[in-house]
Amino acid sequence: MPVNEIEKRVRGAGLRPTRQRIALAGLLFCKENLHVCAEALHEKALDAGVRVSLATVYNTLDQFTRAGLLRAFTVEGSKTWFDTNVSNHCHFFIEDEDRILDIDLGGDWENQLPEPPEGMEIVGFDFVVRLRPKPLS
Amino acid sequence: MPVNEIEKRVRGAGLRPTRQRIALAGLLFCKENLHVCAEALHEKALDAGVRVSLATVYNTLDQFTRAGLLRAFTVEGSKTWFDTNVSNHCHFFIEDEDRILDIDLGGDWENQLPEPPEGMEIVGFDFVVRLRPKPLS
DNA sequence: CTGTGTGCAAACTCTTTGCATAAGT
DNA sequence: ACTTATGCAAAGAGTTTGCACACAG
Numbered sequence A, B: 001m002p003v004n005e006i007e008k009r010v011r012g013a014g015l016r017p018t019r020q021r022i023a024l025a026g027l028l029f030c031k032e033n034l035h036v037c038a039e040a041l042h043e044k045a046l047d048a049g050v051r052v053s054l055a056t057v058y059n060t061l062d063q064f065t066r067a068g069l070l071r072a073f074t075v076e077g078s079k080t081w082f083d084t085n086v087s088n089h090c091h092f093f094i095e096d097e098d099r100i101l102d103i104d105l106g107g108d109w110e111n112q113l114p115e116p117p118e119g120m121e122i123v124g125f126d127f128v129v130r131l132r133p134k135p136l137s
Numbered sequence C: 001c002t003g004t005g006t007g008c009a010a011a012c013t014c015t016t017t018g019c020a021t022a023a024g025t
Numbered sequence D: 001a002c003t004t005a006t007g008c009a010a011a012g013a014g015t016t017t018g019c020a021c022a023c024a025g
Helices: A003-012 A019-028 A038-047 A054-066 B003-012 B019-028 B038-047 B054-066
Strands: A035-037 A071-074 A080-083 A090-094 A099-103 A120-133 B035-037 B071-074 B080-083 B090-094 B099-103 B120-133
Touching (some): A019 A038, A019 A054, A071 A120, A080 A099, B054 B071
Antiparallel strands (some): A035 A080, B071 B080
């Protein structure tokens, strides 16, 4: 993705295109369905020679999420994961590997969500299916 | 539930029926689908005049969960919740109220889980639908 | 008695915050 | 200039752990 595309994206989110935000956005939005947690993105940034603090990574991920550029979800009560695929979809989580895979359920699956109780509306949902390698029996 | 029923349950889990475990089990299994987090159960216990430390509550909840007496899940990356309903089912989470409701999807919904990738097997799943009160528009 | 369980406080992980400095417009 | 971002370190929530004492079998 060209740099000025990235800048446009950050601006579009109502955020100043600072060096750190551009760099993080560049790392994030180069892939359609990237899954990262804050710590991992911080490492990625350092590896890429970008000087950012972990706090800024957290802040930036939150800002991008609030702006709708990312989707956040959690697994096993530990880390928060961020997904560049913001459409309604579900995840496989591979235990012991700390790895996430998108599940494409296809169709209008999300229209089949359970009916909320009277007077309530659905804000969102989190659906994670936990996996492990099949034992070789 | 009579006390010796509770003791049997704790024993059945391979755990010594200590004063604390009996008391916590009594508080938990009096309801079919109770949802608590550690902090809340600790308070419940103190309110009931049971002297237990928070660490023991955490340990006991973990032990009961490993023994299959409870089911654990997390919402919004914060607290871990424990459910006395250990069957496969889903949850509504009411934001701002920190309240959990069971969703009974009925039927063999859990047999319609997505097909795991080659060589993987499903260990479990977490499905939480987040709700908020419908604005009075 | 012997081995587990418990309580306490300290440690730990992930995340947020306060405040001085730096950078965007 | 004026305002918003950043970095750092400290605080915070939730949970786990180490170790001495207590209790079940």
